[in-house]
Amino acid sequence: MSGMGLRERKKRETVRRIADTALGLFAERGFDAVTIAEVAEAADVSVNTVYNHFRVKEDLVLPPDEASAGRLAGIVRAREPGVSAAGAVLAHLRGEIRRRERTVGLTPGFGRILPMMLAAPTLAARLHALGEQMVTELAELLVAETGADQADPVPGLVAAQIGWVHSLVFAEIGKRTVAGEVPDDIAKAAEDLLDAVEGLLGERVLGYATRKES
Template sequence: MQSTPSLQSASLFGVGLRERKRQETVRRIADTALRMFVDRGFEAVTIAEVAEAADVAVNTVYNHFRVKEDLVLPPSEASAGRLAGIVRARGTGVSAAHAVLDHLRGEIRQRSRSIGLSPGFGRVLPMMLAAPTLAARLQDLGQQMVAELADLLIAETGAAQGDPVPGLVAAQIGWVHSLLYGEIGKRTVGGEASDDIAEAALTLLDAVEGLLSEQVLTYAIRKDT
């Protein structure tokens, strides 16, 4: 006789279905908003207009996106912990700088959205830079990334209070990250093909690595745990 699904399995299935629907709603709202922002400008579009175009209530938009800027830079993707997370996940024998360099190279080769190599980014970036609140948020995000990475390096290396080295290393890594984004953005806006942009980005990282000091490249090497 065929067994009847347990209440627990039915509940888990229900949770999975609800989560999929939630994710679909979030993606539909974000995609709709981005298209409208690119077409008309970020400041010219209201949340009410986004909700109507996405066929949801205004409260539904705010349930998933705390502020309007989150529609373009959602905290789940534009995270202040990005650099610290990359460094925290590095393997044994890998320094902080090499962890980020290797990770960025992987994102470039995968044409990752996280590094700005997604289709349509050439139209999205000018829209973001033209909106003062979004441009300010991008700048703040970069500063927060460096601050969180510096805190992690202090904790991992046991640096003494007032030691400037962790902050300086974090700033150098943050500079590499920002430089790469800027290069990809400039070339994307210029209409270059994604393969050409990726090749140029990899060349840039190789050049930057050659310029970084040995102290930066060997700082905070992960030891055996």
């Protein structure tokens, strides 16, 4: 942030203020009950400014840069030599959990946001579609990296297993968040779940697409 220009810093501050204001209104009144105009007024910006930064209303809750269909593929693509596809995702999830990152819902106040998200049909549908898209993009990457035949079911099956683990962790965090547990306890339970899942996954999945040393 120290090397960021004033204009970019102000832009980020505006985007954050709009999103935080919107989330507060949505949590209080429900996603469908709040209009973009009301978000703009509460954030002290114009409606056009909101749309300049958020293409659709759902982006205020699930911004594309945080809730991306390329999330799993991006994690796997960035792995180091000697690390498998599943290993990369498991390690990444553990890191996010230990750092209590926003991306996995381990921030104060998320307990108010999640029920609102699940109660809004368009947001729930977007979450479901997002999970499917993540698996599809990961499967395509695994096919490309391993040189597998397009008819080979293995890349898709491995991607589905990784996607299942990813969804399972988020579901566990969500369930405990709604139940009112504190982030530290939720994080401990999520890490324990990852350990249990890793113990159940076979070597074919855990070792698949291990990046070779260059």
